[in-house]
Amino acid sequence: MKTMQKRAQKTRRIAAGFVAAATAGAVLGTMAPAAAASAGEVPSSSVAARAAEVVEKATGTADLTKLDGRSGSGHTGEGKVTVTAPETAAGDVRLDAPNADVSLGLPETKGTAGVAAGAGTVVYPDAAPSTDIAVQPTSDGAARTLVTLKDRNAPTTHDFSLKLPEGTRLTEDGENGFLITKSHGEGAGKSGGEGEDTEILGAIDAPWAKDANGKAVPTRYRLDGDKLTQTVDVTADTAFPVVADPKVSLGWSIYLRFSKKEVKDMAKTSVYHFAAVATVMACAKIPNAVAAAGCGAALTAQAGSLRGQMQDAAKANQCVEWKVSYVGVITNWKRYKC
Template identity: 30%
Template sequence: MNVNTYRRSISVWTTALLAATAILVPAGVVHASETDVVNANEISDAVADAAPVANVQQPDANTHTGDLVYTAGEIDITVPTAPDQGLVVDTPGPMEALELGLPNNEAHGELTLADDGTAVYVDSDGLADIAVQVLDDGLRVSTILHSAESPEEYVYDLPEGTTAELLNDGSLLVISGEDLAGAVAPPWAKDSNGASVPTRYEVTAEGFVQIVEHHGAGFEYPIVADPSYSYCALGGWYPAMCVKYNRSEVAFMASIVAGGAGAGAVGAHLCTRAPHLAIRAACIAAVATLTWANLKAITDAQSQRRCLSFAFTYPPVAQLLSGGLRVVRC
């Protein structure tokens, strides 16, 4: 869900496209009943209410097995008809495609495509549905908990040779061999009133688990819990971790540029968000090399009321750190 990425370039798993005539719809979706589609739309609406995003993708195509194929930036993502098959994330570069298991999928039916492009798997036991959304920079997998009987643990398996590393902010790095295969944003969970539900990740030998502590706490259902997986590459090929800076952070950096403080002051602010101490040290050593084009990206983002993404290389390669600042949608 790839090579180096930062967990804040969040988001991970569904896709939408309005040009329905250009989409080959898989057999499982073609034969979905009207009731299935209504249910899928209700589930996607619950996710949108909890955490709205404007960049959910529609599938580009389908395979002969009925799986959906999405494109998220440089990533191709296959969302399977059967939930026990796992999501397949194919990224540029030499790394093999990565398979990410869907959580607690034993009782879930086959994929139904919601109108907005969300791929939905309904739990036949009525405990916790799965919604997969493909975004511009990765995937978002949401679990929709329907009652106090719903489990508190949701298991995400990674392939052999791939591990998760838990960081201090609660996010995860996904590492395949010696390469960074992606990142998972800090977890969140909200009930139907918008109240935050305590949640965290725990790393296991097979992958990671999202813990959602909702039992006996008086929360209103449904509860939406969401890990978001993201990927980026510097120059389209070099593994990196991408950090997104919001509008207020962009405004602060733009004020530094306008004040003539120079690349060093801007870079120092960028480096505070580096996800790893070694990368932060390499970033600080490289800030003086920030180019005019990078500084212009800051002023462009400010004038367009957009956000910024900065690619930190991993392992840190100082000479590449200065080339990864770009304007993105918030």
């Protein structure tokens, strides 16, 4: 079993979503192509406004944070995360959180200056041929980086360079995205190694893309070293503009994972003994004393349903993951192939 944490220190995880893939909304209406901006040139307010309008129709504006220049801060309940868009599209998006910083290089061919526009979007119109780039800090401590393919002349493949905290690596999350992880213990550095506890510092959500009619457009990632490439598969029927997004959410949670054997062992216990067994196998692994104590209380209260979930997973020969809040409440669970 592994202890998996979101954000900040060893009991925290910078959750969800850093490079590509995020929440989506419909992109309605085809916008006229924005005028190209030469390297370093500040786009006109009308060009920036049009670029922001397309993006914000795709993402919505309810979760956007107020911008201070090119920066915006979100809160996760236990800390502030500051997202800063670069001065030009040639720079990096920075996410500064307690004890963990990450950055993402934007895909571009020109150093177009970033302009704050719309309800809270920094845009880089025509940063690449027929392509606008945008960055959105959100109120929940996230960074969205968006690519708008304005017409069929736009490139459909975009590279994002990653700068991760020292000692971390990307691992697949089983849902077409990646986790930014750091291993501790005897098995550190060996994927799935015995005795390994895994700290999750961040996550790259599964990619998404939407066309002008709100229809999902197939898209995927390829990881090559510190470069993440997103490809959008447009067809003759695709309505432009198409918007695709990478996002980083910051939230502190603890992720507990159970192997097939652990799942089967816990599924065999009676409902009366389940909480005691699970406390030893799960809660004792949480390095934060408050969360460990809360986990025990939560197990007692949820023993019946959690045991039933373990039994379902055991029958399917699957592993189980619990999401535990920083005070020990089990807020979610899932089973997965392993």
